[in-house]
Amino acid sequence: KAGVTQTPRYLIKTRGQQVTLSCSPISGHRSVSWYQQTPGQGLQFLFEYFSETQRNKGNFPGRFSGRQFSNSRSEMNVSTLELGDSALYLCASSLNGVYNSPLHFGNGTRLTVT
């Protein structure tokens, strides 16, 4: 079974631009959640999508948005990029949701904002 695939692996953008990250979950998994990892902050929950609906959202500004398609693939968009958005963005899939079932993570997209 193929794992969670995130593209691209690396991205360099300048302040003010926008970026779209992509995540393909494990086949059959309906939940996709997104996380931001920065040094010292660990993994911070961005949002979770389940069957094309956003089920929960973390404490991030509205510049961070996402969506999920009917094939469970998900995209995350960050608009008006700031230097502080530089981070590793991880997506994870699970069968039924982040609660009570382990998450399967992709290798992440490293975003650098200059």
Add this chain to the structure above:
Amino acid sequence: DQQVKQNSPSLSVQEGRISILNCDYTNSMFDYFLWYKKYPAEGPTFLISISSIKDKNEDGRFTVFLNKSAKHLSLHIVPSQPGDSAVYFCAASAGIDDMRFGAGTRLTVKP
């Protein structure tokens, strides 16, 4: 708000000895806890979990202990191996589809 805290950013142990990684949480509604391991350039991988109805769960060399009254979680690795060197994240969930992670502890196992 750091609802899940790993107060030790790093830990170094000798091969063959026990590694103990600690995690504290503040939200008494958390009822499902997990540990993930992360190698450089890879996403975290699930290691072991425990629900709040238990106080211990074991899987091979890995044991997770939960002390609900102290809101404390620990992961024991016995015996530690050099391949265990990684960053370990504890995570907690309150059943509302919101997973909270600690900042991670970097474990180094020396041969």
